[in-house]
Amino acid sequence: MRTYDAVVVGGRVAGASTALLLARSGARVALLERSAYGADTLSTHGLMRAGVLQLSRWGLLDRVVAAGTPPIRTTTFLYGDQEPVHISIRPSPGVDALYAPRRTVLDRILVDAASEVGVDVLHGTRVTELLRDRAGRVSGVRARTPGGPRDLAARFVVGADGIASSVAQQVGAPLLREGRWGSAAQYAYYEGIGGTGYEWAYRDGVAAGLIPTGDGLSCVFVATSPQRMRTLRTGRSAEDTFERVFGMAAPRYADRLAAATRVGRQFGWAGRRGFVRRSWGPGWALVGDAGHFKDPISTHGITDALRDAELLAGALLDALTGIRDEATALDAYQRRRDLLSAQLFQVSDEIAGYEWDSDQVQPLLRRVSAAMIDEVEMLESLTPAVPDRPGHPAPVWR
The missing domain is CATH 3.30.9.100 (D-Amino Acid Oxidase; Chain A, domain 2)
Incomplete structure (x- = not known):
């Protein structure tokens, strides 16, 4: 049975990014995805400034541009019968414009980048069971692969398998917060x-x-x-x-x-209401929509996934290398994620109630903008970024 530092269940944006960042810092990682390579999926498409910043810092934004994704340099808001409000996207370090790649483009770029740094990528693979040690700690997965059943042992199992996460269900991750509305x-x-x-x-x-x-x-x-x-x-x-x-x-x-x-x-x-799940426990963690989902009206899901992948990868690397103990590192990941998400979660839920008129929605959208500014400032403070952390020993768990 092959042993990994981390087995990531779900090879979309959150999962592929987490696997990529872990492997760039020396971790041995497997990435399991049930769909075919390059398959499409439901998506809000838009990358906000924080998401573009992440791809730029990881050296992947050029691939998005090379795939023919057009730059977005303006945003226009229409409120009822009022005159349109035009806003130019201000360039900043790492962010020359915004982008909205198709998922058939973005997911491939992230998976390919993960594979290039040694991640074992298995498409067409469905996890059927979490493995546990004698103490009940999650210690790997049992999966159905194109080549037959396979067990993979791991120090950590990361659930990046979406809203209906099987990892979250199997560990019994409780809901910590739930929205009132759903678009x-x-x-x-x-x-x-x-x-x-x-x-x-x-x-x-x-x-x-x-x-x-x-x-x-x-x-x-x-x-x-x-x-x-x-x-x-x-x-x-x-x-x-x-x-x-x-x-x-x-x-x-x-x-x-x-x-x-x-x-x-x-x-x-x-009509799916937003939620926040407890996102870590002995041997497991959740990232992306598996752990935190806000209403898509915010058009922030991809950006959230990229942000949380870096937060989780940093926490897991700290635990693997002994910089912090597992509980401290993963609890800090969830607290930081929830702190950054709280304002946008609340205002997205209010917008998803659709009990506003064209005047009342404007202050709600200003709150969305304020939350995004806080997020960018946090990401800019992450110095150095996870993929630029040299000197970490390869934390292969035996």
Whole structure:
């Protein structure tokens, strides 16, 4: 049975980033993902400043740009019938613009980077059971791989397997906090809709957005409360409902949508409330949506995943090398994550209630902006970054 410092369950943004950072500092890591290499997944697409900063610091932003992801240098807000508010994205060290890569692009970049530094990557692999030692500590995983059943031993098992995390379920990770609301959202890709920046529209309990991504496409989304979405959809097709909600939120953009061509099918989700789980215990930890999920209306999920991967990787490396004991290191990871997430979690939940009009949503969005500034300042204070920590011995656990 192969032994690792960490087995990461879930090879999307949070999991691949955690594996990458651990391996760059000398840890022996396996990364398990049940889907195929390069498969798409539901996503909010947009990288906020903190997310772009992370990719830049890790030396991966150039790959995102080389894949044809367009730079985003402006953000436009539409509030009801008011005149649009245009904001230029201010360049800063490591952040020349914002980006919104397709997940078929970003996930591959992160997985490839992890593989390049020695991570054992297994796609098409489903974890069926957590292994435990005689004291009950998690000590590895039992997985169903394309080559058959396989056991992998590890000092730590990291659950990066999303909202319905099997790792969280098997360790019984309790909910520490839960939101009150959850958005119903639909999105699709359009060609020829125009625009080169983020465009967000809000009007009396409905929202819409245009997010430029690769291949000349824009991700266009609509969102409102689940109850209102069900009411609007009664007797209508999903396509008609999408167009109606878009027209309610952004009527001045309705002609642009009508003139554009949809590419592929619609995607969506409905009504999942945000939550915070206890995210560590003997031999295990959670990262990304497995441990902390906020409503997608914040468009912050990818950025959260990148941030938390660095926080967790640093904590695990400290535990593996004896800089801090395991409990102290992992508790500090969760406390820091929760402190950084608390304000954005709360305001995202308030927005996801859709009980606002176009005037009332504006102070809520200013609170979102303030939370993002705090996050960037924290990331800039992480000196040196995890991948630049030389001198750590390879912490292979036996």
